[in-house]
Amino acid sequence: MELTNIGVIKELFERHGFSFTKSLGQNFLINPAVCPKIAELGGAKPGVCALEIGTGVGVLTKELAKRCDKVIAVEIDTSLKPILEETLADYDNVEIVFADVMETDLAALLAEKSGGLDTVVCANLPYYITSPVIMRVLESRLPISAMTVMVQKEAADRICAKPGTRDCGAISCAVSYYSEPKLLFKVGRGSFMPSPNVDSAVIRLNVKPAADIPAEEEKLLFRIIRAAFSQRRKQVANPISGELHLSKAELSALMEGCGIKPTARAEELTLKDFGKLTKAVIELK
Numbered sequence: 383m384e385l386t387n388i389g390v391i392k393e394l395f396e397r398h399g400f401s402f403t404k405s406l407g408q409n410f411l412i413n414p415a416v417c418p419k420i421a422e423l424g425g426a427k428p429g430v431c432a433l434e435i436g437t438g439v440g441v442l443t444k445e446l447a448k449r450c451d452k453v454i455a456v457e458i459d460t461s462l463k464p465i466l467e468e469t470l471a472d473y474d475n476v477e478i479v480f481a482d483v484m485e486t487d488l489a490a491l492l493a494e495k496s497g498g499l500d501t502v503v504c505a506n507l508p509y510y511i512t513s514p515v516i517m518r519v520l521e522s523r524l525p526i527s528a529m530t531v532m533v534q535k536e537a538a539d540r541i542c543a544k545p546g547t548r549d550c551g552a553i554s555c556a557v558s559y560y561s562e563p564k565l566l567f568k569v570g571r572g573s574f575m576p577s578p579n580v581d582s583a584v585i586r587l588n589v590k591p592a593a594d595i596p597a598e599e600e601k602l603l604f605r606i607i608r609a610a611f612s613q614r615r616k617q618v619a620n621p622i623s624g625e626l627h628l629s630k631a632e633l634s635a636l637m638e639g640c641g642i643k644p645t646a647r648a649e650e651l652t653l654k655d656f657g658k659l660t661k662a663v664i665e666l667k
């Protein structure tokens with residue numbers, strides 16, 4: 383069954399009485415070149431388990447199932463169930479869990495179902511929760527080597543921006559703490575049904591080995607990063623001192639001790655700078 387053929391999809395939908403739910407970010411891929419590319423570049427191959435988030439009609443699921451030993455997919459919309467039973471009938475290595483990914487214990491899911499295989503995450507993410515899903519996967523410290531996902535082009539640029547450069551934000555810093563992000567390729571809005579009003583891009587996050595940092599220090603680091611970018615046009619000393627209940631003079635002294643200009647803006651700080659500042663705050667207390 384050709385799941386990128388509009389006629390085939392429409393017939394499936396009519397027969398199963400399915401209609402799109404816009405609020406769930408249901409823009410399904412209809413460009414036949416894209417899913418095989420995501421699967422290949424995402425590391426789908428024999429001996430691997432793929433975790434997919436959001437199956438739609440199973441167009442990417444199928445490409446993953448062809449290449450991997452096992453596919454575990456999480457899909458929120460139960461009205462897709464009868465469609466997926468039909469479209470994925472030929473693949474006995476696919477297990478679909480109907481649940482909200484934001485409420486799913488992904489570590490427990492993989493521990494239970496991946497069979498100990500090397501695992502990768504591959505998905506065309508629902509755009510309304512792109513950053514929360516990425517952070518949920520990374521913060522859960524899943525035993526995965528990479529996460530290859532399609533996101534809105536603007537989100538891809540932000541996520542892949544290097545800390546210390548103009549485009550970076552709290553999400554770029556957080557993502558690069560856990561992984562090495564790379565923009566793989568762009569996908570035009572015409573590749574989807576229905577067509578969204580923005581273009582997309584596929585990015586791959588190569589997951590780094592867990593840093594040997596105490597949980598409390600990690601939590602503080604992210605508090606500082608979030609505070610710094612909460613007022614990104616202002617000097618970081620203002621929002622950070624507010625967040626940490628330190629006087630601006632105290633914080634400026636700490637920043638200078640770390641070799642950071644107290645007048646710097648968030649986008650001028652590298653992840654290393656944020657790390658040094660976090661350590662200095664801990665030592666102060």
Ligand code: SAM
Pocket residue numbers: 406407408409410411435436437438439440441442443456457458459481482483484505506507508509511
């Ligand atoms: N993979 C399919 C494709 O490429 O055509 C569908 C991608 S579509 C952009 C996003 C999918 O994620 C939809 O099937 C939607 O129902 C599902 N979804 C949305 N929110 C979700 C959530 N919170 N948890 C799990 N799946 C979700």
